[in-house]
Amino acid sequence: MIELKGVSCRFGSTVAVDAINLTVETGEVCVLVGSSGCGKSTTLRMINRLLPHSAGEISVDGQDIRRIDVRKLRLNMGYAIQGTGLFPHWTVARNVALVPKLLGWSRDRITTRVDELLTLLGLAPETFANKYPEQLSGGQAQRVGVARALAADPNILLMDEPFGALDAITRDNLQNEMLRIQRQVHKTTVFVTHDIDEALRLATRIAVMDQGRILQHDTPENILRSPANAFVENLLGSQDRGLKLSALRRVGDAMSRHPQPCEPDLETDWLSEDDSLRQALSVMLWHEAEQLPVRDAGGAEIGVLSRDQIWTGAT
Ligand SMILES: Nc1ncnc2c1ncn2[C@@H]1O[C@H](COP(=O)(O)OP(=O)(O)OP(=O)(O)O)[C@@H](O)[C@H]1O
Ligand SMILES: [Mg+2]
Structure with missing residues (x-):
């Protein structure tokens, strides 16, 4: 569904992403993991054309994204980021309704959808719909950010450390919700994190990045069992691997x-x-x-x- 072939991104003399190849199948959760500055966000932003790629080809459903109208492309891609990017002067309901409104949905359809999404994310509409972002906790605001990304039922979800700034318990809850929602709706997802445990938990496949390159792209299990090199092994924490593997089994x-x-x-x-x-x-x-x-x-x-x-x- 999403395919990157030899894709690079340069900022002046900095090579942020260096000729990467990556395929994300339909319905898959691909998690990009790696240390700060390795090119995760840049990769994500090239997929929805917030950044142009300087070499290579990115296609969605076999179509080169440069040939897709940028507005159309983005409307089909929910995008959630750390710190939520909610509009502070808009209510929760209006924030969530952003894309459906752009798509010209009727008022009734929007109201129904907003209620449905807030409920899906564990935010009772009667309590939260009319609140403003500043009246929410960090975890609640993140949930609204995720609801907004899902609002118009896009085929693709791009999530850039959406749970990054949260405490361990809230993060754990949101990861559970993400897994539950994923079982219900199966969105093709590219998820960025620097937390390997989050990656192991959420991913169908993980792409480990370092210095703009992909070092290994495989299932959580295979990455744990046979890390491609010392960098990946170190990221996994060699003494924890047994426990991490046992966390993948039911x-x-x-x-x-x-x-x-x-x-x-x-x-x-x-x-x-x-x-x-x-x-x-x-x-x-x-x-x-x-x-x-x-x-x-x-x-x-x-x-x-x-x-x-x-x-x-x-x-
Ligand atoms: N707009 C920009 N102008 C110049 N350099 C940039 C720009 N955006 C990113 N970079 C550089 O590109 C590289 C990759 O950045 P990117 O934001 O993709 O990293 P990241 O993996 O998302 O890191 P983090 O985990 O800290 O969010 C970094 O070296 C960064 O300094
Ligand atoms: Mg980033």
Whole structure:
């Protein structure tokens, strides 16, 4: 869907992006990760033509972006940035409605859509629609930024450290929401971060960048298992790799299932199928448990996970 071939960007004598090749498939979440100044934002901004590329070719659905009307191109690409870029004198609702309005949607359709999006992002419309950005917390403002990017149902989402300035808990919540929304709407997404854990969690594939080049482009699992060089290995934190790998696996894929769900033992702590093996390991360490029951959303016990299964599941 998005293809960059030999794409470069220069600012005077600085080469910000150096002849990169990158393909982002439809519905995929491609995360660009790397240290400050490596060219992540520049790459993103070339895709929506906020910056011109100085060499190479960028295409969307097989069409060279220089041949697409720039307004049309951008209306099809939601763009969310760190610090949100919300208009301070506009209400939340008006901010979210920006692109639908540009597209000439009817008032009713806009109101319905704004309500739907605020709800999707966990912001009750009756509370938040008429607030101004300065009346929001950082996390709430980021959510509005994401809602605005999704507003006109663009095929592509470009997100530049949208959760960058947030505390760990809010960030964790927004990452969960992002994963949930992604399961519902499957947008082709290019997401920029310098946080490798965020990248591992959200990406279908990660592109590791350094000094304007892509060092490795692969799934989180493959990057963890076989980092292409010392730079990537260092970024992953060599002593943490085992735990990071276990964070990619679900309890549901490693557990043994009971033939029939049964009444749970209310005394013991328990796991959910969607917990990661890393979380399961932590709970087991805490309780010094050899194994723990797994319950479904309704509370019935559906199986057990043992320490051995964490070992085999995570390696
Ligand atoms: N408008 C500009 N004029 C001149 N140089 C620029 C401009 N924008 C970016 N650069 C340079 O291009 C390089 C890449 O910048 P870019 O903003 O893409 O980095 P980044 O990976 O997004 O970094 P960060 O994590 O700090 O946001 C840097 O060396 C930066 O100084
Ligand atoms: Mg940047």
